[in-house]
Amino acid sequence: MVKPTELRSSRRQLLKAGAAGAALLALPGIVRAEDKKVVVAVWGGPSADAMKEIYGQAFAGSGIALEFDESGPEPAKIRAMVEAGQVSWDVADLSVADSILLGKAGMARPIDYTQVPKDSVLPGFAYEFAVASYIFSSIISFDKKALGGNVPTSWADVWNIEKFPGKRAFRKHIEGVLEAALIADGVPLDKVYPIDEDRAFAKLKEILPHVIFWNSGSESQQLMRDGETVMGNLWSTRATQLANEDKERFGLDFAGGLLLPASWGVPAKNPAGDAVFPAIAKMLDPEVQAKVYLKTNLSPSNPAAEKFIPAEFAPFNPTSADNVAKQVPVDVQWYIDNQERVQTKFLELIAA
Template sequence: MSLDHNRDCIEVLIEKARGGQINRRTFLQAMGLMAAVPLAMRSGISWSADKPLVVVNWGGDALNAFRSAWTDNFSKATGIPVRIDGAGPTEGAVRSQLASGKPSWDVVDVESYSALVLGREKILQPLDYNVIKRDQVAPALASDHGIASYQFSYVMAWDSEKFGDNGPKTWADFWNVEKFPGKRTMYKWMNGMLEAALLADGVPADQLYPLDVPRALKKIDEIKPHVLSFWSSGAESQQLMIEGEVAVGAIWHTRAKLLAEDSDNRVRWSYDNGFINSSSWAVLQGNPGGSAPAMQFIQQALQPEGQLKLFELLGNGPSNSATEKLMNAEQLAANCASPENLKKQIALNAQWYADNYAGALEQYLTRLSK
């Protein structure tokens, strides 16, 4: 879920600052609104007088790296003020905005499948692809009502003190507790986990969709006794692995990278058989800041310089492949969206999630609770 991943990104940023991996200036650039926005809200300041474009993300103050990567440059280039609202654009919250008759949000950072759902409900307006250059992203990353803002992956990580260089590389390996003994950790919110179960059960990668949910849940029943925790935050997944409580984990690539660094490569990982996902920009119907500025902002946010900045701060892969021309070899190797790493991964199917998410998640959570 973007809610969890984006909150996790800010934790990563804080950890980098504590560890001296980024300097104070860079940290303050990324986190600049953390104090200012809540203070303004408590002081009763009205933003409406300035008619800002309101960009809504998932973390309260949690993705104010957006400011450094995107919104400051947009305001300088256009003169249009931007306010970042971290209320979290869940599908329900976006629906409530429109139902109120007075939406206060303009551009929202939603799950790619949510853009499909809310678009067909006519809650989002069609993107203006005369302004936004659709071909800046791969065809699968753009729809009528959403275009990818960044990408992230679910990967396998393992403890090399237990398995050396030869850790699990396939999801069948992940399920093989005889060859790779030890406790596991998996994601609580289903994304990628049903796919992992089906691959472990022998379903070919190109035949995953539509997902056979009952078959996947049956396979998860097999591994459940060996799962110490179904994590709901990246910090939890990192702690489980760094402390050696689990031998193998299905975790975000941003956390896996930190684990390798913090453990002197004791915890290892790869993009092999990982699952890549994306978040999308979308615009509410009747947005108060106007359609034209909203479309201008999205076009600006797709430019390589800003996408590289977000990658450097948070580790999210750029949606615009032109960003790769600005990357050095080390950055390319770490980029979940590089051509070489994409070849190793499987893309989560946004259309399937748009059509099936709520029902499948209910089944998944019910199964975990038994």
């Protein structure tokens, strides 16, 4: 862009500036005019900072200039953008269910798996309208100090108020809570889906007076830090952060956890067109994903990333072989078919 002051500069200065500009263009890693701009919509916060830094380095000299929008890619915003014909995002950090919801309504594009290799993600995590970007879990987080060292090791323990007294922090959403209720009630991990709603709600009702529900990840941490709750179902990213803050006080357990993919989805009529797919392929690079994990606790969706992660992180990594064996992968299709109806039922049950 030409600043007003530059308009008044002499021709010689302009020539000099032009030469300097040409020299800059020759340098790798600098945004050039012919670089294809790809806009990535993310949720902000520390994980977005890490992605910006790490992707920024990875994309230097690739011919793709990544730009970040941290305003939060809510599916409602994508619907509004597509309907208005003013789409400003190329790739968005969406839940798989959201991307399929959008895809079915014609508001998201199918992933082009000729350009994004399917084997760059764990088997089963490449969907029609989204490809898993990172994986996290809904797991047991607990306050060792408040519990006097008597800590829960299963959802059945979380439901056991006599043995482990204190308030529980549960997500105000069926995802992770209904699965935990069923496992606490004795349902084997491989029989959790399709969810037996009545059984799950009956089990949830048992513990309801002892539950405080959280809306955001930061709220779940605040409930634990302030001692308002002694245990609960937290996202592994948040539970790990608590454990890192105070190892003496906070612990976590992946037993019966729910493996949840975050995913990259592409809004319909995205501005960069097909150039978005090579960008997605690059974001799934195993080394890049491992770097992001070490900064954010968001586990790689690419199985090849494990060799770039030091062994001492394995107990906190949702996709380490040991932890995967203890958990259930979320059934995305069940959520697409049932979320609206069952979440409404859930709100009705928990509401005063």
